[in-house]
Structures are given as structure tokens and as C-alpha cells.
Amino acid sequence: MNDLMVQVDRQIQQEGGLGVHFPAEIEARFEHDIHVAHSHKLACMSAVAISIYVLFLLNDWRFRPDHMLEAIVIRVGVMTPIALICIYMLKRGVSPVLREMLMTALVCFAMIFTALLIQLSVSPHSFLDLFALGLIVLVGNVLFQLRFWYALCSSAFHFGVMLYLVNAHPSPYASAGFMALMVFLSITLFSIISNLRSEKAERLSYLLLLREQLRVEEFTEKNEEFRRLASIDPLTEVYNRRHFDSLVSSLLGKQVDSRLQYGVAMIDVDHFKSYNDHYGHVKGGLCLKRIATAIFESVHPDVDIVARFGGEEFVVLLPSSSSQQALARAEEIRRHVRDLALPHAGSSRHGIVTISIGVSAAGTGQGCSFETILKQADEALYRAKASGRDRCELFAQQDPQALGRAFAG
Ligand SMILES: Nc1nc2c(ncn2[C@@H]2O[C@H](COP(=O)(O)OP(=O)(O)OP(=O)(O)O)[C@@H](O)[C@H]2O)c(=O)[nH]1
Numbered sequence: 581m582n583d584l585m586v587q588v589d590r591q592i593q594q595e596g597g598l599g600v601h602f603p604a605e606i607e608a609r610f611e612h613d614i615h616v617a618h619s620h621k622l623a624c625m626s627a628v629a630i631s632i633y634v635l636f637l638l639n640d641w642r643f644r645p646d647h648m649l650e651a652i653v654i655r656v657g658v659m660t661p662i663a664l665i666c667i668y669m670l671k672r673g674v675s676p677v678l679r680e681m682l683m684t685a686l687v688c689f690a691m692i693f694t695a696l697l698i699q700l701s702v703s704p705h706s707f708l709d710l711f712a713l714g715l716i717v718l719v720g721n722v723l724f725q726l727r728f729w730y731a732l733c734s735s736a737f738h739f740g741v742m743l744y745l746v747n748a749h750p751s752p753y754a755s756a757g758f759m760a761l762m763v764f765l766s767i768t769l770f771s772i773i774s775n776l777r778s779e780k781a782e783r784l785s786y787l788l789l790l791r792e793q794l795r796v797e798e799f800t801e802k803n804e805e806f807r808r809l810a811s812i813d814p815l816t817e818v819y820n821r822r823h824f825d826s827l828v829s830s831l832l833g834k835q836v837d838s839r840l841q842y843g844v845a846m847i848d849v850d851h852f853k854s855y856n857d858h859y860g861h862v863k864g865g866l867c868l869k870r871i872a873t874a875i876f877e878s879v880h881p882d883v884d885i886v887a888r889f890g891g892e893e894f895v896v897l898l899p900s901s902s903s904q905q906a907l908a909r910a911e912e913i914r915r916h917v918r919d920l921a922l923p924h925a926g927s928s929r930h931g932i933v934t935i936s937i938g939v940s941a942a943g944t945g946q947g948c949s950f951e952t953i954l955k956q957a958d959e960a961l962y963r964a965k966a967s968g969r970d971r972c973e974l975f976a977q978q979d980p981q982a983l984g985r986a987f988a989g
Pocket residue numbers: 815848849850851852853854856860861862863864865868890891892965969
């Protein structure tokens with residue numbers, strides 16, 4: 581289980597507490613995953629909120645007709661452009677902190693300007709608006725779902741403004757101001773609790789989803805690793821025979837197609853038994869690894885397929901190669917292994933490790949199956965061994981003239 585998974589599990593267990601912040605790595609991932617959708621939702625909610633705020637001009641007209649012009653200026657001329665700027669910035673993309681600050685500022689401005697309107701008016705009904713101020717708190721804490729700490733701070737600010745208004749704007753009835761304050765306090769308290777619960781629920785569902793995602797990722801990675809391990813030879817790290825067979829059948833198909841052109845090179849290390857006898861099995865293994873690397877480096881890895889066929893035998897499939905191209909590639913491989921100059925005291929070939937290669941190719945119009953081509957390459961390999969090793973031989977039937985043109989070291 582990786583570190584992130586452990587952190588997520590621990591966090592899920594702690595979700596009963598009051599915390600509304602993840603450890604840095606999860607928090608960054610959380611914001612990264614929800615940010616765009618969250619900003620979009622906030623932009624839509626801001627549009628709804630500002631529409632309602634402007635609609636309250638009807639309220640101003642009924643209860644504050646003495647300051648209608650100021651109300652229009654504030655609601656349409658000031659607050660609407662502020663809200664539009666916020667929406668524009670949210671749409672353009674801002675950091676999560678700036679996003680929360682913008683939304684908090686928007687509700688605080690709404691509170692300040694509404695307080696200003698209440699203050700300006702001398703209408704005897706204007707104090708009734710003190711009962712409506714709780715709506716602004718609701719917008720921040722419930723509609724915008726400000727992150728908890730921002731919601732708490734803005735609620736405290738709103739409460740301060742409310743306290744000031746109740747004191748500075750005495751209502752005609754002694755207890756009305758107190759009642760408005762109590763209503764406001766209750767709305768603030770309920771909405772802040774609701775805000776906290778929704779943020780925690782949002783975070784918990786994110787954690788559960790993240791845990792599932794991480795499990796799937798881990799499972800997929802392991803699966804890939806198992807698949808890779810099952811397809812490669814552990815010693816030489818080229819493909820094993822089973823994977824080679826499945827690649828061949830998916831590449832060439834089951835049917836014999838006489839137009840399909842490809843070459844096959846069967847490679848065998850010369851005098852490897854005596855290498856093992858002289859240097860030991862462990863060094864023999866290392867030698868095979870070096871040879872496999874040299875073979876791999878001599879082919880086009882995106883196209884050609886290299887596999888260990890078993891023991892000290894390798895095979896290379898060379899798609900889209902004619903017999904002559906395959907022979908030339910086989911010769912490159914042979915030279916590359918020879919250039920390694922791995923000492924081989926028991927070799928008759930210059931005292932270094934060498935390989936023999938048998939080559940055959942399809943696509944000559946004969947319509948041979950892959951098994952037949954492979955057998956032909958094996959026969960050519962047998963001939964390379966018989967002719968003295970450290971050489972490449974092309975299967976004779978395909979190119980009778982090549983008999984005399986086999987590459988030899
Ligand atoms: N170290 C090591 N040796 C291996 C491995 N697989 C096969 N061999 C050895 O490879 C040797 C193959 O020997 P032979 O098939 O007799 O042929 P050779 O000695 O290479 O002689 P020629 O092929 O005729 O040149 C055997 O001694 C095997 O034990 C391996 O994974 N590691």
C-alpha cells in the first residue's frame with residue numbers, strides 16, 4: 581500500500597472530528613480534482629445571488645422610497661459589477677484561496693452596502709430590513725458553501741455589522757432590534773453548522789472515491805507488472821518463448837499468407853557448455869545476459885522482437901524483412917556479440933564468445949507457416965554450426981546463391 585493510500589485511510593477514520601483540512605498532498609489533489617467544477621458552481625450561484633440582490637429593489641421601493649436612487653446605484657451600479665467581476669474571475673480560473681476570498685468578499689460587500697442603505701434611510705419601515713440580513717449569511721454559508729473557516733470569519737463579520745446596526749438604528753419598538761438580532765444569530769448558527777456538515781460530507785465522499793481510485797490504480801499497476809514479469813525471461817530480460825509465441829500469432833495471425841514478409845534469426849551461443857564448465861554457471865548466466873543485451877541493441881526495438889528461446893538459444897523476428905535484409909541484420913547481431921570480446925578460454929574461435937545464426941524468411945510466395953520458417957532457420961543454424969560456428973547462414977532453398985555468400989567471422 582503506498583503512502584497516499586495510508587494517509588487516505590487514516591483520514592477516513594478521522595472524518596468524525598471537526599477538522600476540515602486534509603494533509604497537504606490530499607488537499608492539493610482534492611482541490612485539483614474539484615476546483616473547476618466548484619468554481620463553475622460558484623459562478624452560477626453568484627449569478628443567482630446577485631439577481632435576488634437586485635430584485636430586492638422592490639423591497640427598497642416599498643420600505644425605503646426616500647432613497648430609491650441610492651438603492652439603484654448600490655444594487656445595480658456597484659454590487660452587480662462586483663459580482664460580474666467575481667464571476668469572470670471564477671470562469672477564467674483562480675487559485676482555491678483566491679476563489680474563497682472572492683466569494684467571502686462578495687457577501688461582505690453585500691452586507692456593507694445593505695447596511696449603508698438601512699443607515700441612509702429615514703423611513704420608519706427601514707428597520708424591518710434587519711430581519712432580512714440573515715439572507716446574506718445564508719448566501720455565504722449555504723448557497724456558496726464557503727469553505728468552513730471562510731464561512732466562520734464572514735459570519736463573525738456579518739454579526740459585527742448586525743450588532744452595529746441594531747445599536748445605531750433604533751427601531752420604533754424597543755424589542756424589535758433584539759428580536760432581529762436573535763433571528764440573525766440563529767440563522768448564522770444553523771447555517772454555519774450546515775456549512776460544516778456539508779463540507780465534511782463533501783470531503784468524506786471525496787476520500788472514499790479517492791480510495792477507490794487509488795485501489796484501481798494500484799491493482800492496474802500490479803497487473804501490468806505481473807503481465808510484464810510473465811512475458812520476460814528473468815535472466816536476460818528479453819521476452820520469453822511463451823510471450824514470443826503469442827506476439828507472433830497476434831502479429832502474423834494463424835493463417836499462412838504468402839505475401840506476408842518477415843525474417844527469422846535463430847541464434848545459438850558457440851561452445852557454451854565449455855564456457856559453463858570453465859567459468860561456472862553464474863558467469864555463464866551473466867554471459868547470456870550480455871549477449872541478450874547485444875542482440876537487443878542490434879535490432880529495431882519498436883519493430884523487431886527478441887526472445888530467449890531456451891538455454892543459450894535466442895530468436896529474433898524481423899517484420900517486413902526480406903531474406904537478404906534479415907541476413908544483414910543477423911550479421912550485425914553476430915558482429916556486435918563478437919565486439920563484446922567476452923573471453924572464452926574453451927572456444928575454438930579466437931578465444932572469445934561468439935554466436936552462430938540461422939536465418940530464414942517468409943514472403944517469397946511459397947506460403948510457408950511460421951513453424952516452417954522457424955524450422956528452416958533452425959536448419960540454417962545447424963549448418964552454421966557445422967561450417968565452423970561464428971557465422972550467419974541463410975536457409976539454402978530460399979536463395980541457392982546465398983550458399984556461397986554466408987557471412988563468416
Ligand atoms: N549458465 C547457464 N547455462 C545454460 C543456461 N541454459 C543452458 N545452459 C547451458 O548451455 C549449454 C548448451 O550446450 P550445448 O547445447 O551442448 O551446446 P554448446 O556447448 O553451446 O555447443 P554448440 O552449440 O554446438 O556450439 C549447456 O551446458 C547448458 O547447461 C543458463 O540459463 N545458464
